[in-house]
Amino acid sequence: MATIITKEQQEKEKMVTLVSSDSEKFVVEQKVAEKSHVIKMVMNCCGIESPIPVRRVKGDILKSILEYCEKHSKGEAQEVMEKWDKEYMDKAEKDLVFFHDLMLASHFLHIQELVDLIAVTFAGMLKMKSPEEIRQKFNINNDLTKEQEEHIMTTFGWAFQPI
Amino acid sequence: MNLPNDCLMEILSWLPAKKTIILKTVNKNFFHLISNSFFNALQARHVKSTNAGILMNRHGWRYISEVLFFDQASNVPPDSMKILSRKMQNLLGSFNGLIFFEGNDYRLYVFNPVTKTIAEIPSPPNVQLHINATLFSRAMCVSSDNGEEFEMIFIARKKNLVTKPHLEEEEEEPFYFTFECMSYSSKYMSWEYIAEIDLGERNIIAEDPVFVNGYIYFLSTTAATDTTSVHPYILAFHVDKRKSEFVPLPEQVQKLDGDSYEVRIAPSSNNNTDGQLCLIQYIKKERVVVWVMMCHSSASSSSSSSSSLSSQGFWRKVHEVDIITLGLGEVDIMTLRFGEDRDKEIGNYILIDGKLLVFSVSMYIYTYDFVEGSLNKVGKHKQGERPRLNPYANTLHSCGKFEQQI
Numbered sequence: 001m002a003t004i005i006t007k008e009q010q011e012k013e014k015m016v017t018l019v020s021s022d023s024e025k026f027v028v029e030q031k032v033a034e035k036s037h038v039i040k041m042v043m044n045c046c047g048i049e050s051p052i053p054v055r056r057v058k059g060d061i062l063k064s065i066l067e068y069c070e071k072h073s074k075g076e077a078q079e080v081m082e083k084w085d086k087e088y089m090d091k092a093e094k095d096l097v098f099f100h101d102l103m104l105a106s107h108f109l110h111i112q113e114l115v116d117l118i119a120v121t122f123a124g125m126l127k128m129k130s131p132e133e134i135r136q137k138f139n140i141n142n143d144l145t146k147e148q149e150e151h152i153m154t155t156f157g158w159a160f161q162p163i
Numbered sequence: 164m165n166l167p168n169d170c171l172m173e174i175l176s177w178l179p180a181k182k183t184i185i186l187k188t189v190n191k192n193f194f195h196l197i198s199n200s201f202f203n204a205l206q207a208r209h210v211k212s213t214n215a216g217i218l219m220n221r222h223g224w225r226y227i228s229e230v231l232f233f234d235q236a237s238n239v240p241p242d243s244m245k246i247l248s249r250k251m252q253n254l255l256g257s258f259n260g261l262i263f264f265e266g267n268d269y270r271l272y273v274f275n276p277v278t279k280t281i282a283e284i285p286s287p288p289n290v291q292l293h294i295n296a297t298l299f300s301r302a303m304c305v306s307s308d309n310g311e312e313f314e315m316i317f318i319a320r321k322k323n324l325v326t327k328p329h330l331e332e333e334e335e336e337p338f339y340f341t342f343e344c345m346s347y348s349s350k351y352m353s354w355e356y357i358a359e360i361d362l363g364e365r366n367i368i369a370e371d372p373v374f375v376n377g378y379i380y381f382l383s384t385t386a387a388t389d390t391t392s393v394h395p396y397i398l399a400f401h402v403d404k405r406k407s408e409f410v411p412l413p414e415q416v417q418k419l420d421g422d423s424y425e426v427r428i429a430p431s432s433n434n435n436t437d438g439q440l441c442l443i444q445y446i447k448k449e450r451v452v453v454w455v456m457m458c459h460s461s462a463s464s465s466s467s468s469s470s471s472l473s474s475q476g477f478w479r480k481v482h483e484v485d486i487i488t489l490g491l492g493e494v495d496i497m498t499l500r501f502g503e504d505r506d507k508e509i510g511n512y513i514l515i516d517g518k519l520l521v522f523s524v525s526m527y528i529y530t531y532d533f534v535e536g537s538l539n540k541v542g543k544h545k546q547g548e549r550p551r552l553n554p555y556a557n558t559l560h561s562c563g564k565f566e567q568q569i
Binding site: 082 | 187239
């Protein structure tokens, strides 16, 4: 059933229900849910009458993501948004597991703006860390052989020089 | 960390080239992720955070260009700048990690100083590159770039003027010049002629045009000595519509005497598609003001006739800082009056990402972040009083299919 959604109707705040993996329900405006490319596609083909299951995303993560989507569907001034984004990230990056799940979920839901925001913040965390510090912090096993590692370090010698 | 590789690649691609090279030694997975060409393209698109330094040069082939970085996560091999300076005659621009220049052999090149790779760009048709570049300016800007293939717009002063017999006497009056504008696609390796641009009554500063949202912008000179009564303006040329408009500077800027301030233009973000044009005004001995041009495209579509744009409400002042905050405040009123503060003048300046003011004061480069309100001394340079400043992004951007290692 193809229902034609005019612009005015959309503006009348059509609501859609999203259900997280732990069965938590979220009722949000359609334009908020549309921020996710994946949910937008689901809404386009299945309509918004029945609740949409978001099976791979837990309730607390989905809540946080929808908070972001809601803020970003308002069309506020750029400076306001940047400040809000910064505070949103400051809060999120405190808990590494949460932050990690947020990245996964926004990637899965295909919200590119949010993926970029998290990726930039994540990159900022890595920027001043050495490879060894990164391995420790994220529990990564170094499977390069001594020779391979040395080969990289001699090929790109300039990058490993202290300034 | 058990993020899937595509997430991890997204994250790492926001780091500058030097840092990603170091992170190749984390493990095999990092090594493979960072060594792939898709990663390079992704990183080249993320200039917002890889824009990590400043490329400086001065006119003349004898000088060695320099690059200074804002932090230690970025760098280039130490001999890169020497290689560049040896080959370069005229710097055209620096975009997304690639440096475009005219070589000593009068050919166009694109160079990545990190990978030390270079590729030749076929010469634009009907442009004589062997003519003195300082007199017959040529400039370019990148109009689109997906991290692998780019499109650029090249501007050259109209060639046939060179042969005009009376040019010698009229060199002082450059109003008769027009620009020829053409675009180059690295994907098809071909040139397309776009248009001859009418420059208006004033002289146009050809160096560093800005491409934002389909428009290419040039700034006119501001000096009062120009033999014209026309106020300084910005020339906006819509590349697809091949149409130019003259946009007046903000009224508050126009009110000032043309010799008491300098202006520059810059994109508000280094993302070509959704940026806005910034106007950076340096009022000598006073302050630096940043203006943003509000929705140019919508304003021009509603008023179909060109050059009817009004400055009323068209510009918005977004940032402002006085020179005391910029560290130029030690000068007391007396010395200001007698102009003995020559060393305390801003030599040259640019704006990066709409918020980072980079400026030179005698031999030092400073940055001032308008959002954070923080002043930093970046380092020392050897490029004279007024170095040419270009933002430089530290990326692994490829120079194209036929790039060569040097």
